Amino acid sequence: MKGSVIHIEQCGFLTTLQDTGRRGFQQFGVSKGGAMDTQSAVLANMLIGNDETEAVLETTQSPHRFHFLQDSVVAFTGGGLQPQLNDQTIQLYQPVFIPANSVIELKQQLPGFRLYMAVAGGYKSDSFLNSHSTYLLVKAGGHHGRSLKKEDLLLMKESLTDVQKNLLTVLQSGATVQLNYNIPTFDTTIIRIIKGIEWNVLKDASQIAFTANDFTVSAQSNRMGYRLSGTTLQTEQPCEIISSPVTQGTIQLTPSSELIVLMADGQTIGGYPRIGQVCAADIPVLAQKKPGDEIHFQLISLQEAEELYLKNMRSMKEVKDLIHRIAN
Amino acid sequence: MQHIQYTSLSETAVLLSFGNTISEELHQQVMQIKNILEQDPFKGFVETVPAYNSLAVYYNPAEVVQQQGTIASAVIDQLKKTIEAAEQTSYNTTTSPVITIPVCYEAEYGIDLQELSVQLNLSVDEIIQLHTKPVYTIYMIGFTPGFPYMGTVDEKLVTKRKAQPRVQVPAGSVAIAGNQTGIYPLATPGGWNIIGRSAINVFDQQKENPFLLKAGDQVQFRSVTKNEFATLSAVENPDSGFKH
Structure with a gap:
């Protein structure tokens, strides 16, 4: 296997690709759809220089294991699960470099319920009514209109913007990018x-x-x-x-x-x-x-x-x- | 024109309410206002959703031009202005052509026909005749993508919903409940009484425009034999391998 691929070695119970949703089709009975926590989804994209309407992976608190086959820049937002790279904790809410052939595990629980993972450049996915969100009822959009499962291959688009290329170079060098902003919390009732x-x-x-x-x-x-x-x-x-x-x-x-x-x-x-x-x-x-x-x-x-x-x-x-x- | 009431549904939508009943006349007003707003959209307008006696107008708050008060009040002022201006000019309502939908009412598809026949004290043929006679208006599309809520069903066919909704209704099922009739575009749970199966897809996600029907359209059903149904279905779903 070559190219920008994520091999899903272990998958949770409701893991879907979601963007900011469909607009203009509610009069035909089509739900807006999109990420449950749109704020986290948009933030994940912004942190790595993606367009904010790019599809991201939405997980629901259950264990996952992702095998990255190529150098990638990702960002995790939301909550529910703590991502780890070779047993090292990955910080949420900042851009992270994932070297080729490494495995990311989501197993320890965090406050919250849904963790989002965006990749620089975006995932390749199906469009339905101008959105890449997975529409489970209709079985359309996202990854063949369904939740991801074990052994699925998630393909990534390979077109990085100049901002993303710079980000990749900076992160590859071992530097971290700390951003000073108010990170959302979910502990309030x-x-x-x-x-x-x-x-x-x-x-x-x-x-x-x-x-x-x-x-x-x-x-x-x-x-x-x-x-x-x-x-x-x-x-x-x-x-x-x-x-x-x-x-x-x-x-x-x-x-x-x-x-x-x-x-x-x-x-x-x-x-x-x-x-x-x-x-x-x-x-x-x-x-x-x-x-x-x-x-x-x-x-x-x-x-x-x-x-x-x-x-x-x-x-x-x-x-x-x-x-x-x-x-x- | 009925007095319109404006209320916020959310920070991104205003609901226009037109009286408290279901009537063809009120619905025509809903559709007329919908057309007016779509032809002359205000800054920030996103989309509308019509129903029997109400219309939701969705907007992007960040784009709405607002000097004072809430963003919602600026939207409502703008809506009132647009509607008033349109009422000054003579507005032509266009009547939609009638869309004929072939339906097979064989017992195999009309799985509740026998029971309804007893309940309504009508023969199956009488039920079919009464259901195919009127030209129905689509009041709204909802419940699932493409599900048309149509009225008004002949009073002799007025039925209650099933006490126990089915877990899964076959896609294409034509059904009645209350004084309404509808078509289930997808295999979903459903509590309406099923009387037949549509030979054409009212929702086809493979098509660029997946929706055959929209609110305001006129629909009439035509009874077809099992053979004709099979032929029509094969044309509609060339890959389904539908063979008899």
């Missing part, structure tokens, strides 16, 4: 929300209970949605709505009083009352929660949510500028 379209269907006491009590991420959670257990919330009267658009982060209350938060592969339209909406800034935090984790909703205003959104955009931009300055 607080998930900020704004009122949902049907917030008012909740009984007064339930409106209070919604943000006063903890909820637990249930085992029946996946890339489509997180089911939560905890306090039973009640509506003034039995409430079903005429099916209407929903989006990532929409918190639905089912007739059996279960809360479902729609995630990356969630549907585009729903018939349950939308009692809350997770702020875009905190969807990555929620995506890093695993079954059994507790969360606590905190209500903020739309204006505050917008400010968080813009603040996040600005700090991502800073990281991008930083890496381009270092590698130029």
